[in-house]
Amino acid sequence: MRIPPLPADQWDDTVDAALKGMLPRWRRNPENASTVLSTLVQHPALTQAYLSFNVYILFNSTLTGRLRELMILRIATLADCAYEVSHHRALGKDAGLTDEEIEAAIRGEGRSDSDRIALAAVDELENSSRISDDTWTQLSEHFDEKQRMDLVFTAGSYRMLATAINSFDIQLEDER
Incomplete structure:
Protein backbone atom coordinates (compact mmCIF):
# COMPACT_ATOMS: atom_id res chain seq x y z
CA MET A 1 0.00 0.00 0.00
CA ARG A 2 1.28 3.43 -0.88
CA ILE A 3 -0.84 5.07 1.81
CA PRO A 4 -1.71 2.72 4.66
CA PRO A 5 -4.77 2.95 6.89
CA LEU A 6 -4.37 5.41 9.74
CA PRO A 7 -2.89 3.58 12.77
CA ALA A 8 -5.39 2.99 15.57
CA ASP A 9 -3.47 5.15 18.05
CA GLN A 10 -3.91 8.17 15.74
CA TRP A 11 -7.70 8.04 15.55
CA ASP A 12 -8.84 11.20 17.31
CA ASP A 13 -11.72 13.67 17.37
CA THR A 14 -10.66 15.10 14.00
CA VAL A 15 -10.94 11.67 12.39
CA ASP A 16 -14.27 11.07 14.12
CA ALA A 17 -15.58 14.40 12.80
CA ALA A 18 -14.42 13.54 9.26
CA LEU A 19 -16.40 10.28 9.31
CA LYS A 20 -19.41 11.53 11.27
CA GLY A 21 -21.57 12.36 8.26
CA MET A 22 -21.00 8.96 6.64
CA LEU A 23 -20.75 6.40 9.42
CA PRO A 24 -22.67 5.67 12.60
CA ARG A 25 -20.65 5.99 15.82
CA TRP A 26 -20.07 2.22 16.12
CA ARG A 27 -18.23 2.19 12.75
CA ARG A 28 -16.07 5.27 13.33
CA ASN A 29 -13.04 3.34 14.56
CA PRO A 30 -10.14 1.46 12.93
CA GLU A 31 -11.74 -1.94 13.52
CA ASN A 32 -15.10 -1.21 11.91
CA ALA A 33 -14.40 1.38 9.22
CA SER A 34 -13.56 0.06 5.78
CA THR A 35 -9.98 0.03 4.55
CA VAL A 36 -10.75 2.86 2.13
CA LEU A 37 -12.14 5.12 4.87
CA SER A 38 -9.35 4.14 7.26
CA THR A 39 -6.89 5.22 4.58
CA LEU A 40 -8.67 8.40 3.54
CA VAL A 41 -8.67 9.67 7.15
CA GLN A 42 -4.93 10.12 6.83
CA HIS A 43 -6.20 13.49 5.49
CA PRO A 44 -9.27 14.26 7.65
CA ALA A 45 -10.18 17.61 6.05
CA LEU A 46 -10.17 16.12 2.54
CA THR A 47 -12.10 13.07 3.76
CA GLN A 48 -14.76 15.22 5.40
CA ALA A 49 -15.19 17.31 2.25
CA TYR A 50 -15.38 14.29 -0.04
CA LEU A 51 -17.73 12.35 2.22
CA SER A 52 -20.14 15.28 2.43
CA PHE A 53 -20.57 15.03 -1.33
CA ASN A 54 -20.59 11.22 -1.30
CA VAL A 55 -23.36 11.13 1.31
CA TYR A 56 -25.52 13.06 -1.16
CA ILE A 57 -24.71 10.57 -3.93
CA LEU A 58 -25.45 7.57 -1.70
CA PHE A 59 -28.47 8.77 0.24
CA ASN A 60 -30.08 11.82 -1.37
CA SER A 61 -29.60 11.49 -5.12
Whole structure:
Protein backbone atom coordinates (compact mmCIF):
# COMPACT_ATOMS: atom_id res chain seq x y z
CA MET A 1 0.00 0.00 0.00
CA ARG A 2 1.28 3.43 -0.88
CA ILE A 3 -0.84 5.07 1.81
CA PRO A 4 -1.71 2.72 4.66
CA PRO A 5 -4.77 2.95 6.89
CA LEU A 6 -4.37 5.41 9.74
CA PRO A 7 -2.89 3.58 12.77
CA ALA A 8 -5.39 2.99 15.57
CA ASP A 9 -3.47 5.15 18.05
CA GLN A 10 -3.91 8.17 15.74
CA TRP A 11 -7.70 8.04 15.55
CA ASP A 12 -8.84 11.20 17.31
CA ASP A 13 -11.72 13.67 17.37
CA THR A 14 -10.66 15.10 14.00
CA VAL A 15 -10.94 11.67 12.39
CA ASP A 16 -14.27 11.07 14.12
CA ALA A 17 -15.58 14.40 12.80
CA ALA A 18 -14.42 13.54 9.26
CA LEU A 19 -16.40 10.28 9.31
CA LYS A 20 -19.41 11.53 11.27
CA GLY A 21 -21.57 12.36 8.26
CA MET A 22 -21.00 8.96 6.64
CA LEU A 23 -20.75 6.40 9.42
CA PRO A 24 -22.67 5.67 12.60
CA ARG A 25 -20.65 5.99 15.82
CA TRP A 26 -20.07 2.22 16.12
CA ARG A 27 -18.23 2.19 12.75
CA ARG A 28 -16.07 5.27 13.33
CA ASN A 29 -13.04 3.34 14.56
CA PRO A 30 -10.14 1.46 12.93
CA GLU A 31 -11.74 -1.94 13.52
CA ASN A 32 -15.10 -1.21 11.91
CA ALA A 33 -14.40 1.38 9.22
CA SER A 34 -13.56 0.06 5.78
CA THR A 35 -9.98 0.03 4.55
CA VAL A 36 -10.75 2.86 2.13
CA LEU A 37 -12.14 5.12 4.87
CA SER A 38 -9.35 4.14 7.26
CA THR A 39 -6.89 5.22 4.58
CA LEU A 40 -8.67 8.40 3.54
CA VAL A 41 -8.67 9.67 7.15
CA GLN A 42 -4.93 10.12 6.83
CA HIS A 43 -6.20 13.49 5.49
CA PRO A 44 -9.27 14.26 7.65
CA ALA A 45 -10.18 17.61 6.05
CA LEU A 46 -10.17 16.12 2.54
CA THR A 47 -12.10 13.07 3.76
CA GLN A 48 -14.76 15.22 5.40
CA ALA A 49 -15.19 17.31 2.25
CA TYR A 50 -15.38 14.29 -0.04
CA LEU A 51 -17.73 12.35 2.22
CA SER A 52 -20.14 15.28 2.43
CA PHE A 53 -20.57 15.03 -1.33
CA ASN A 54 -20.59 11.22 -1.30
CA VAL A 55 -23.36 11.13 1.31
CA TYR A 56 -25.52 13.06 -1.16
CA ILE A 57 -24.71 10.57 -3.93
CA LEU A 58 -25.45 7.57 -1.70
CA PHE A 59 -28.47 8.77 0.24
CA ASN A 60 -30.08 11.82 -1.37
CA SER A 61 -29.60 11.49 -5.12
CA THR A 62 -32.63 11.48 -7.40
CA LEU A 63 -31.41 8.15 -8.83
CA THR A 64 -32.64 4.88 -7.39
CA GLY A 65 -30.17 2.89 -5.31
CA ARG A 66 -30.45 0.11 -7.86
CA LEU A 67 -29.41 2.32 -10.78
CA ARG A 68 -26.67 3.97 -8.72
CA GLU A 69 -25.16 0.57 -7.94
CA LEU A 70 -25.34 -0.56 -11.58
CA MET A 71 -23.45 2.59 -12.56
CA ILE A 72 -20.86 2.25 -9.81
CA LEU A 73 -20.18 -1.36 -10.75
CA ARG A 74 -19.62 -0.31 -14.35
CA ILE A 75 -17.36 2.68 -13.61
CA ALA A 76 -15.37 0.61 -11.10
CA THR A 77 -14.88 -2.07 -13.75
CA LEU A 78 -13.81 0.45 -16.38
CA ALA A 79 -11.38 1.95 -13.85
CA ASP A 80 -10.05 -1.54 -13.00
CA CYS A 81 -10.82 -0.93 -9.31
CA ALA A 82 -11.23 -4.34 -7.66
CA TYR A 83 -11.90 -2.73 -4.27
CA GLU A 84 -14.93 -0.78 -5.53
CA VAL A 85 -16.25 -3.72 -7.55
CA SER A 86 -16.00 -5.99 -4.51
CA HIS A 87 -17.77 -3.58 -2.16
CA HIS A 88 -20.45 -2.60 -4.63
CA ARG A 89 -21.32 -6.20 -5.49
CA ALA A 90 -22.58 -6.46 -1.90
CA LEU A 91 -24.16 -2.99 -1.94
CA GLY A 92 -25.81 -3.83 -5.25
CA LYS A 93 -27.41 -6.90 -3.71
CA ASP A 94 -28.60 -4.72 -0.82
CA ALA A 95 -30.15 -2.38 -3.44
CA GLY A 96 -32.04 -5.30 -4.99
CA LEU A 97 -29.73 -6.35 -7.83
CA THR A 98 -29.52 -10.01 -8.74
CA ASP A 99 -26.22 -11.77 -9.41
CA GLU A 100 -27.11 -11.75 -13.10
CA GLU A 101 -27.74 -7.99 -13.09
CA ILE A 102 -24.45 -7.38 -11.29
CA GLU A 103 -22.50 -9.42 -13.84
CA ALA A 104 -24.34 -7.73 -16.71
CA ALA A 105 -23.56 -4.24 -15.31
CA ILE A 106 -19.90 -5.16 -15.03
CA ARG A 107 -20.03 -6.01 -18.75
CA GLY A 108 -21.93 -2.77 -19.50
CA GLU A 109 -25.23 -4.50 -20.18
CA GLY A 110 -28.57 -3.62 -18.62
CA ARG A 111 -31.88 -5.45 -18.46
CA SER A 112 -34.07 -2.47 -19.37
CA ASP A 113 -33.74 0.40 -21.83
CA SER A 114 -33.11 2.85 -18.97
CA ASP A 115 -30.39 0.62 -17.49
CA ARG A 116 -28.73 0.18 -20.87
CA ILE A 117 -28.68 3.87 -21.70
CA ALA A 118 -27.41 4.81 -18.23
CA LEU A 119 -24.57 2.30 -18.57
CA ALA A 120 -23.80 3.56 -22.08
CA ALA A 121 -23.58 7.07 -20.62
CA VAL A 122 -21.11 5.81 -17.99
CA ASP A 123 -18.98 4.30 -20.77
CA GLU A 124 -19.02 7.56 -22.71
CA LEU A 125 -18.09 9.57 -19.62
CA GLU A 126 -15.16 7.25 -18.99
CA ASN A 127 -14.02 7.26 -22.61
CA SER A 128 -14.46 10.92 -23.52
CA SER A 129 -15.54 12.80 -20.38
CA ARG A 130 -18.75 13.70 -22.21
CA ILE A 131 -22.13 12.19 -22.99
CA SER A 132 -22.89 12.31 -26.71
CA ASP A 133 -25.95 14.16 -28.03
CA ASP A 134 -27.58 10.89 -29.07
CA THR A 135 -27.10 9.30 -25.65
CA TRP A 136 -28.26 12.51 -23.92
CA THR A 137 -31.45 12.44 -25.99
CA GLN A 138 -32.04 8.81 -25.04
CA LEU A 139 -31.34 9.57 -21.36
CA SER A 140 -33.95 12.35 -21.59
CA GLU A 141 -36.57 9.76 -22.48
CA HIS A 142 -36.04 7.99 -19.13
CA PHE A 143 -34.60 10.54 -16.72
CA ASP A 144 -35.50 14.11 -15.84
CA GLU A 145 -32.92 16.90 -15.75
CA LYS A 146 -31.99 16.43 -12.08
CA GLN A 147 -31.58 12.69 -12.59
CA ARG A 148 -29.32 13.27 -15.59
CA MET A 149 -27.23 15.65 -13.52
CA ASP A 150 -27.04 13.11 -10.67
CA LEU A 151 -26.05 10.44 -13.18
CA VAL A 152 -23.06 12.49 -14.36
CA PHE A 153 -21.96 13.32 -10.82
CA THR A 154 -22.39 9.74 -9.61
CA ALA A 155 -20.16 8.39 -12.37
CA GLY A 156 -17.63 11.15 -11.79
CA SER A 157 -17.58 10.75 -8.03
CA TYR A 158 -16.97 7.02 -8.18
CA ARG A 159 -14.39 7.41 -10.96
CA MET A 160 -12.54 9.85 -8.71
CA LEU A 161 -12.75 7.43 -5.78
CA ALA A 162 -11.50 4.57 -7.99
CA THR A 163 -8.56 6.74 -9.04
CA ALA A 164 -7.69 7.39 -5.39
CA ILE A 165 -8.09 3.73 -4.39
CA ASN A 166 -5.92 2.55 -7.27
CA SER A 167 -3.30 5.28 -6.79
CA PHE A 168 -3.04 4.75 -3.03
CA ASP A 169 -3.01 0.97 -3.61
CA ILE A 170 -5.75 0.42 -1.04
CA GLN A 171 -6.22 -3.27 -0.35
CA LEU A 172 -9.42 -5.17 0.29
CA GLU A 173 -10.04 -5.86 3.97
CA ASP A 174 -9.13 -9.54 3.69
CA GLU A 175 -5.85 -8.64 1.91
CA ARG A 176 -4.50 -6.32 4.62
